[in-house]
């Protein structure tokens with residue numbers, strides 16, 4: 001069986017074995033293979049000498065460069081914080097008004113604000129902060145809890161209906177589900193609420209009657225939170241119902257659902273997750289965006 | 294199929310299937326308040342289907358004794374057909390999840406259709422369903438021919454093949470109902486894992502029994518690779534899946550490992566699954582089908598030895614390159630990186646050995662899409678291993694890790710290497726197995742080749758771009774020293790690449806569908822006018838001594 005043959009194409013001998021027609025040439029291993037084996041082995045050897053590499057007992061060889069990835073990370077974090085300290089300390093110490101008056105600091109706010117917002121807030125409030133159903137538009141002048149930088153910063157710090165002990169707490173009652181109002185009253189008050197932002201609704205006679213009836217329902221049930229004129233109350237987080245901005249929607253069905261089933265939005269607390277500087281930047285970023293409108 | 298079993302084997306098959314049915318019954322009863330119950334039902338259905346098949350043919354005449362003079366190819370034929378079914382399922386789900394990344398709302402609000410459940414359906418279907426069945430089918434074919442020995446019995450190959458597919462079914466159906474260990478590429482839970490151990494040990498014993506009966510004095514290199522695949526996968530599978538079930542009535546189990554040890558065990562498993570499942574097994578395939586199809590001797594016997602031991606030795610150390618810059622101690626990362634670099638040498642030696650084997654047959658590569666599949670596979674193998682060693686370098690990995698670059702690398706390997714060598718081998722063996730002159734349509738093989746190649750290139754290019762863009766965006770700082778992009782910005786930047794990838798995947802899928810049609814028509818024996826390209830010498834019988842210089846038939 002073991003008969004060596006010469007391959008006419010390459011000129012090499014076969015090993016003399018054959019498996020179902022397959023033969024193997026006895027070609028020597030190309031020099032390059034040995035070369036690269038030795039080269040990569042030498043590289044590895046050098047690397048092992050320089051770097052942490054081989055375990056022994058309860059320790060390992062530390063490498064002559066004394067490099068340790070944990071130290072490098074902590075060190076670069078310290079260095080990065082030091083580099084940023086030029087502006088972080090100023091933002092931390094200055095009042096909102098002072099920061100707003102300082103173009104250099106506002107540059108930082110405009111540069112880092114979008115990233116902080118994109119990574120932490122955009123999932124709910126949208127990448128452009130214009131909100132989604134159930135998540136308020138943050139670029140308007142219509143604030144649930146007040147639009148001063150201090151009020152916004154506090155909302156971000158403690159959240160709304162969140163787990164924070166100082167959380168802002170608010171609730172829109174479920175007037176229909178909990179039996180506080182009958183369906184016709186709700187339909188009337190819905191018409192009234194919608195007329196606050198759609199003056200043209202009253203032109204229809206039957207609708208005008210419902211609006212008038214709804215006005216009374218509103219004064220008795222809703223004004224305590226939303227204010228007698230429906231312009232909202234930032235002390236209880238009740239929204240302004242007279243403007244064009246809606247959290248949940250201003251069409252008849254949605255407003256009906258809101259009054260029937262109630263609402264209670266949840267805004268997380270960021271006190272433990274974002275530094276004070278980051279929260280200040282976010283606050284000013286929102287204020288800045290609104291002023292740009 | 295059952296007709297090939299002797300009376301005794303049919304009885305044994307009944308016993309095994311009844312036992313399997315009882316196990317299924319116990320699972321269904323014990324796990325009736327748990328997804329385990331559903332899997333019990335699935336096992337019962339599998340056992341009943343098997344029982345019906347055996348009983349229906351139970352009184353058929355015994356196989357004629359002359360069969361012992363021929364190779365036993367039924368399991369290879371069935372395996373190839375099953376592999377083609379899995380590849381269509383796997384590629385389809387893969388393209389589906391690709392479109393999910395383009396448009397995340399395509400889940401119909403159903404839990405089973407969420408990305409997290411469909412992704413493992415894809416990976417398991419292609420790696421284990423397609424790759425595994427192709428490996429089992431071709432290994433039976435190759436070991437018989439290169440040992441000149443028939444498989445030792447008729448039952449155990451079928452047990453291995455069908456048992457393995459029961460495992461795949463349990464795995465894939467489990468993900469859809471939320472059963473997973475959350476270990477990548479080792480998702481199936483404890484009961485499926487135990488079943489696979491039984492199947493795999495049978496496979497190993499079967500392989501060794503066949504080798505022991507061999508009539509060739511030497512063991513051909515393809516068999517070393519197949520054996521390494523079987524032995525090491527058994528070891529990896531058992532260690533990584535050590536776990537304690539919550540109770541015998543629950544699908545859920547908890548791993549024996551925790552924290553960074555768990556991560557290291559998982560990636561020791563994961564990387565060696567790449568090495569011994571996706572590489573060694575398919576190198577075995579390559580070392581048989583490529584020289585036969587090309588009609589050329591292996592370029593260098595010595596090179597194949599060096600590569601084999603190099604790959605086997607170096608791969609074992611490399612897993613930690615999946616955990617660079619993590620809680621894993623740095624010295625482990627150093628070892629992973631350096632051994633990955635040394636690993637490049639035997640990997641390229643294998644690719645070179647394959648390509649130089651084609652010297653003297655390049656005109657065939659030009660004319661024969663089947664051989665071209667294998668040639669391109671070897672090229673992609675070289676490319677992927679080069680890229681892998683490069684990515685294993687820590688600073689490079691700090692850019693590539695967690696990005697689509699890894700996905701690009703994986704698919705250069707999975708589409709370019711694994712799938713291409715498999716399609717080439719299947720196109721080569723289907724006419725041999727079903728005794729046809731050639732494939733039904735060589736032009737369709739050609740079409741499949743170009744679709745697969747284009748699909749792969751589009752896919753890999755898209756992911757390279759996307760991965761590098763993503764990696765760079767993640768580490769870009771602005772003048773204030775804070776990150777320049779939010780994560781959302783990087784997701785938006787990926788969108789066009791995700792579309793390109795999904796289109797590339799679609800091309801690859803269409804190619805596979807054409808392949809299925811072509812294989813089906815070949816099996817049905819629909820005649821075609823194509824000329825005969827290459828035959829497997831004396832491929833039918835272990836008795837006939839292969840004709841001397843057959844492999845040189847086409848030499849110049």
Ligand code: HEM
Nearest residue numbers: 567571614615633636677678681682684685694703706707
């Ligand atoms: C010299 C050979 C190879 C080396 C050194 C290597 C190295 C690597 C590296 C460094 C990663 C990225 C790890 C990370 O950052 O997460 C990776 C991922 C991967 N490679 Fe390779 N690779 C090699 C060959 C292959 C081949 C041939 C295939 C496929 C057939 C393959 C399949 C994969 C897969 C599936 C992953 C993804 C693992 C995951 O899910 O994260 N590799 N490889």
